[in-house]
Amino acid sequence: MSLTSTLRGGLTQLAAAARFLGVLTVLLGLAYPLALTGFARVVVPHRADGALVERDGTVVGSALVGQSFAGDASYFQSRPSAAGDGYDPLASGASNLSPENPDLVATVRQRIADVAAFDGVDPAEVAPDAVLASGSGLDPHISPEYAEQQVARVARTRKLAPATVRSLVADSTTGRTLGFLGEPRVNVLELNLALDGLED
Amino acid sequence: MPDTLAGLLQVGALIAALALCYRPLGTYIAHVFTSERDLRVERGIYRAVGIDPRGDQAWRTYAVSLLAFSVAGLVLLYALQRLQDHLPWSLGLPDVAPDLAFNTAASFVTNTNWQAYSGEATMGHLVQMAGLAVQNFLSAAVGLAVAVALIRGFTRSRTGRLGNFWVDLTRGTIRVLLPLAVVAAVALILLGVVQNLSGGVDATTLTGGHQTIPGGPVASQEAIKELGTNGGGFFNANAAHPFENPNPVSNLFEVFLLLLIPVCLTRTFGVLVGDVRQGYAVLAAMAVIWVIMLAAVWAIEAAHPTTAYDVVGAAMEGKETRIGVPGSALFAVSTTGTSTGAVNSFHSSFSPVGGGLLMLNMGLGEVAPGGVGTGLYGMLVLAILTVFIAGLMVGRTPELLGKKLRAREIKLVALTILTMPLLVLGFTALALSLPGPRESILNTGPHGLSEVLYAYLSGANNNGSAFAGLSANTPFYNITIGLAMLLGRFVPIVLVLALAGSLASQVPVPRTAGTLPTRGPLFVGMLAVVTFIVAGLTFFPALALGPLAEGL
Numbered sequence: 075m076s077l078t079s080t081l082r083g084g085l086t087q088l089a090a091a092a093r094f095l096g097v098l099t100v101l102l103g104l105a106y107p108l109a110l111t112g113f114a115r116v117v118v119p120h121r122a123d124g125a126l127v128e129r130d131g132t133v134v135g136s137a138l139v140g141q142s143f144a145g146d147a148s149y150f151q152s153r154p155s156a157a158g159d160g161y162d163p164l165a166s167g168a169s170n171l172s173p174e175n176p177d178l179v180a181t182v183r184q185r186i187a188d189v190a191a192f193d194g195v196d197p198a199e200v201a202p203d204a205v206l207a208s209g210s211g212l213d214p215h216i217s218p219e220y221a222e223q224q225v226a227r228v229a230r231t232r233k234l235a236p237a238t239v240r241s242l243v244a245d246s247t248t249g250r251t252l253g254f255l256g257e258p259r260v261n262v263l264e265l266n267l268a269l270d271g272l273e274d
Numbered sequence: 275m276p277d278t279l280a281g282l283l284q285v286g287a288l289i290a291a292l293a294l295c296y297r298p299l300g301t302y303i304a305h306v307f308t309s310e311r312d313l314r315v316e317r318g319i320y321r322a323v324g325i326d327p328r329g330d331q332a333w334r335t336y337a338v339s340l341l342a343f344s345v346a347g348l349v350l351l352y353a354l355q356r357l358q359d360h361l362p363w364s365l366g367l368p369d370v371a372p373d374l375a376f377n378t379a380a381s382f383v384t385n386t387n388w389q390a391y392s393g394e395a396t397m398g399h400l401v402q403m404a405g406l407a408v409q410n411f412l413s414a415a416v417g418l419a420v421a422v423a424l425i426r427g428f429t430r431s432r433t434g435r436l437g438n439f440w441v442d443l444t445r446g447t448i449r450v451l452l453p454l455a456v457v458a459a460v461a462l463i464l465l466g467v468v469q470n471l472s473g474g475v476d477a478t479t480l481t482g483g484h485q486t487i488p489g490g491p492v493a494s495q496e497a498i499k500e501l502g503t504n505g506g507g508f509f510n511a512n513a514a515h516p517f518e519n520p521n522p523v524s525n526l527f528e529v530f531l532l533l534l535i536p537v538c539l540t541r542t543f544g545v546l547v548g549d550v551r552q553g554y555a556v557l558a559a560m561a562v563i564w565v566i567m568l569a570a571v572w573a574i575e576a577a578h579p580t581t582a583y584d585v586v587g588a589a590m591e592g593k594e595t596r597i598g599v600p601g602s603a604l605f606a607v608s609t610t611g612t613s614t615g616a617v618n619s620f621h622s623s624f625s626p627v628g629g630g631l632l633m634l635n636m637g638l639g640e641v642a643p644g645g646v647g648t649g650l651y652g653m654l655v656l657a658i659l660t661v662f663i664a665g666l667m668v669g670r671t672p673e674l675l676g677k678k679l680r681a682r683e684i685k686l687v688a689l690t691i692l693t694m695p696l697l698v699l700g701f702t703a704l705a706l707s708l709p710g711p712r713e714s715i716l717n718t719g720p721h722g723l724s725e726v727l728y729a730y731l732s733g734a735n736n737n738g739s740a741f742a743g744l745s746a747n748t749p750f751y752n753i754t755i756g757l758a759m760l761l762g763r764f765v766p767i768v769l770v771l772a773l774a775g776s777l778a779s780q781v782p783v784p785r786t787a788g789t790l791p792t793r794g795p796l797f798v799g800m801l802a803v804v805t806f807i808v809a810g811l812t813f814f815p816a817l818a819l820g821p822l823a824e825g826l
Contacts, residue, residue: 083335087342093323094440095346095412098447102411103404106452107494110459114469114493122469124487124517126477133477136487138466138516144481153595157511164394164474164486166511168592168620170743172721173580174824178591182582202588203595209514209620215595253275254283256522257598266480 127263129270135263139163140214147192147231149266150216150224150243153203154185157211168209182206193227215259218247232269242268281572281600284526288604291530292537299534300541300553306449307422307442308546316444323440330435333775336423337768339439340416344383344764347409351379354405355397364398365473377752382406384763385413385645387499387506387615387738388729388755390747394488394509399471406506407495411455414502414535415446417647420767421539422446424651425546427774428675434779436771450535451502458497458531465527466520467493492517500531503645505615505738513605513618514594525597525618529605532614536560536643539650547675551793556653559801563642564611567635572603574628580825583625592620603628610635613645615738622717622725622741629724629741630821636731637813638805639694645736651770653801657792658687658773660804664790673789676782686773693765695812697734697758702727702816704754711750716743724820729755734762 114122125137135141142161143149158165171178185205190197201220221243229236246265249258275283312320312327320327331339354361355370355378370378374390381388382405391397397406419442426436463469472489479485492508496518499506513519513528537557544553576599578589593602602619609616610632621629635642641653658674662684665672672679679687705711705726715722725744732739733755740746746755791797 084338084342087339088346090323090325090440091339091343091346094319094325094343094443095350095408097319097322098412099350099404099408102447102452103408106455107403107407107491110456110463110494111469111471111491113460114463118463118466121466122463122493123472124468124470124475124489125466126475126487133475133487135477135479135485138468138520139485139487140516141479141485142481142483143479144483146481149480161485163488165392166394166509166515167392168511168514168623168742170620170622170716170741171591172717172743172824173578173582173589173591173623173625174719174721175582175717179582179585182585186586200586202583202586202590205586206588206591208590208594209592209618210509210511210516210594212511212516213594213596214516217595250275250280251522254280255287255526256596256601259595263480270480 127267129267134267137261137264138214139212141263143262143266145192147227149269150221150228150262152262153213153216154205154207155211156207161212163212166210166212168211169207193223195223199223214261214263216262218243218258218260221247221260221265228269234272238272239269277600284600285568285604288526288530292533295534296538296541300538301545303450303538303542304545306445313448316448319444320440325440327438327441329438331438332434333436333771336436336439337771340419340767340771341764343439343443344416347383347412348379351382351405351409352376354401355379358398358401361398361400363400363471367396367398370396373749373752374747377756380756380759381738382409382504382506383413384736384759385417385502385504385613385648386733386736386759386763387504388733388740388759389506389510389738390752390755392510393507399490402495402508403491407498410495410498410502410504410506411447411451412443414451414498414504414646415443417645418446418450419443419647420770421647421650424654424770424774425543427777428547428677430778431780431782434775436774436778451498454501454534455494455498458501459494461527462493462496462524465524467496467524468517469493488517496528497531499616500528500614501535503532503536503612503614505609507616513616514620519618522596522601525601525605528616528618529608532612532616533608533643535646536612536649539647540643543650549793552675555793555798556650556657557643558798559805560641560643560649560653562798562802563638563805564607567611567631567642568604568607571607571624571628571631572600574625574631575599575603578625580625589625592623594618606632607635609739610737611640611642611644613640613648613736615732617739620742621728621739622743626721626724626821626825630817630825633724633728633731633817633821634809634813636735636737637698637809639691639809640735640737641805648736655687655690655770655773656805656808657801658683659691659808660797660801661790661792662687663804664800670788673783674792676785677777677780678783682776683773686769686776690766690769690773691808693769694734694762697762698727698730699816701730701754701758705730705750708750711748714745714748714751716745720820720824724824727816727820730758733758736763
């Protein structure tokens with residue numbers, strides 16, 4: 075095949091390609107996602123909309139998306155977050171710092187000291203997720219160890235028996251699915267809502 | 275249950291699920307590409323666009339059709355982004371800048387899904403659905419077509435004709451990717467992945483703060499993003515984002531999806547060449563590499579021999595609580611062993627040697643088990659090299675599946691294998707030697723070199739994952755990574771199609787006692803070793819300066 079005929083062939087092919095793309099864009103780019111959106115709307119509307127959580131008619135967040143509890147001692151605290159200024163759902167993301175980066179090492183040491191003082195625990199006992207940011211910056215969970223670490227402080231601030239707080243933690247704790255998938259975890263928003271619910 | 279046992283059971287469940295699908299899906303795909311019958315919807319498409327589905331193409335015509343289709347995709351995706359502000363469902367987001375729009379168009383058309391942008395802050399729903407997700411389907415279908423064309427190179431003789439690109443593209447899309455994506459998306463929706471057209475909901479947090487909870491057609495995109503080994507996240511945090519990957523079941527399901535087609539294609543290969551054990555041999559070599567990589571990365575992340583993680587006792591920076599270390603290692607090795615590049619944890623915060631292994635996994639050419647189509651044709655190219663090396667050892671003309679591997683075939687194989695390293699090392703050297711591009715680096719020291727090396731490894735291998743500390747949204751990186759993606763994709767594709775044409779024009783040679791058997795453990799071992807040696811010799815110096823210097 076000569077070069078010119080290849081080029082001419084290429085132009086014919088390009089026209090066919092454009093028509094192909096038009097047809098497939100309608101099918102794959104509109105029909106496919108919109109049909110599934112319709113399906114989701116009918117079958118699982120609450121989850122498809124992002125598992126929004128309401129209290130007294132106001133949206134207070136999503137069960138799937140973590141939020142900051144701003145150092146309020148009466149609430150369980152979430153993990154550190156690199157999403158925007160912290161837990162900004164419009165800026166999800168990680169710190170991307172290397173574990174050998176001196177800045178991260180210094181930050182971690184500072185956080186350990188701060189968290190230990192805040193929760194009134196030995197710095198050696200601080201849970202890893204209390205001082206390390208998640209990948210999404212929107213992690214809705216903390217480990218059961220980090221939750222346990224915060225129980226005494228929350229109970230003291232709210233003037234509750236630690237056993238009461240601990241039982242709420244247990245209610246918000248999910249184990250491994252089928253016993254082996256994923257990791258045990260505590261949903262922080264759900265737990266804090268339950269705590270607020272005690273006072274109503 | 276101990277963590278290690280739980281992690282092993284998770285891997286076991288994944289392998290069992292893949293094993294269950296292996297024969298039916300692999301055989302089905304073989305049927306799709308050999309069937310004489312067109313579906314009614316396919317006939318409608320051929321009529322609407324004016325294609326003769328019976329027109330058998332020589333490799334050059336096949337390649338020209340493929341390139342023309344990719345150029346059209348590139349132009350449309352670029353235009354959609356540049357005109358975003360004037361289109362519906364833009365969520366008020368502005369037009370995308372020219373260099374970023376070029377980079378993103380190149381990225382999605384090449385099945386890379388490198389993202390120099392943040393999804394929730396840059397792309398409205400229309401660009402996501404009608405632009406990015408469409409290429410998630412079509413770029414995977416292109417990869418599938420090339421793999422099938424190469425297989426035809428082995429199965430056909432005295433012709434040089436490889437089939438019809440438009441038919442292969444249509445069938446791959448309509449009969450393989452779309453039905454699987456619908457099933458996968460339904461499953462993801464039921465597992466809690468969001469799917470809506472919301473422009474965002476305002477929330478007032480418990481402490482009086484403010485959050486905007488974003489929305490979007492996420493599940494439909496997530497399904498094809500994993501199935502098509504694309505990897506482009508709807509959101510910046512990709513599959514670490516709880517809206518893309520809400521729980522451990524969705525997590526394992528997404529790993530399953532991204533491995534599914536590449537794994538089952540080895541069965542398709544076996545069926546089409548009339549000897550399923552050939553397919554098992556290729557799969558075994560892929561599996562050996564995957565298992566070695568998984569064991570190594572998992573062990574390193576669990577032991578976390580690094581300064582920051584020694585202080586706190588676990589490698590959890592950049593990882594999600596619900597997924598944990600084993601689930602993150604499993605995803606990371608699978609996403610870099612395919613051309614997916616989706617992430618559920620951030621590779622830059624892996625222990626340096628673990629991150630280095632993820633780079634090596636891409637440097638192997640992504641063949642464990644590789645992207646949709648690309649994994650199979652990549653492994654077959656390495657198989658030809660392996661047979662050639664073995665042939666040199668015993669002094670015989672090498673042959674594979676009844677086709678002689680002459681100077682022409684070996685030249686094409688050598689060029690295919692050399693393209694990617696040339697792009698990676700060349701562009702990395704260029705970026706590191708210029709002051710401007712160096713300013714994009716986040717972490718100082720060897721990790722900074724790793725960030726740049728990772729970016730070009732990811733680009734030229736059409737992976738799309740990142741050491742995301744690098745601020746890659748600059749004209750320099752957008753253009754050079756865009757070129758790395760385009761050349762890393764289409765140069766090997768054209769060479770592989772030329773190889774297929776060359777094989778298909780041959781007269782088959784009969785098997786003799788001197789023919790190297792290509793389906794036993796000996797061949798599997800040699801193939802895996804050759805894969806490691808080629809990449810090892812190529813990338814060891816660069817990896818020594820980056821991850822090894824940092825981690826050891």
